[in-house]
Amino acid sequence: xxxQEITDMPTLESPDVALARAAVVxxxxxxxxxxxxxxxxxxxxxxxxxxxxxxxxxxxxxSDD
Numbered sequence: 560x561x562x563q564e565i566t567d568m569p570t571l572e573s574p575d576v577a578l579a580r581a582a583v584v585x586x587x588x589x590x591x592x593x594x595x596x597x598x599x600x601x602x603x604x605x606x607x608x609x610x611x612x613x614x615x616x617x618x619x620x621x622s623d624d
Contacts, residue, residue, distance in 0.1 A: 591616060594615075
């Protein structure tokens with residue numbers, strides 16, 4: 560079996576895990592949407608602010624609940 564075949568295999572998640580995963584993704588999207596709305600109103604955005612946003616999203620997506 561190739562790595563691609565293993566990646567494509569569906570996995571069974573408990574309803575609690577699926578719900579927690581959906582909550583994390585929803586929160587990450589909320590953070591992204593809020594930051595993008597603020598950034599779109601400005602001419603310049605510092606690389607530090609972009610890095611902070613990416614770190615916030617990464618933290619949300621990789622945190623263990």
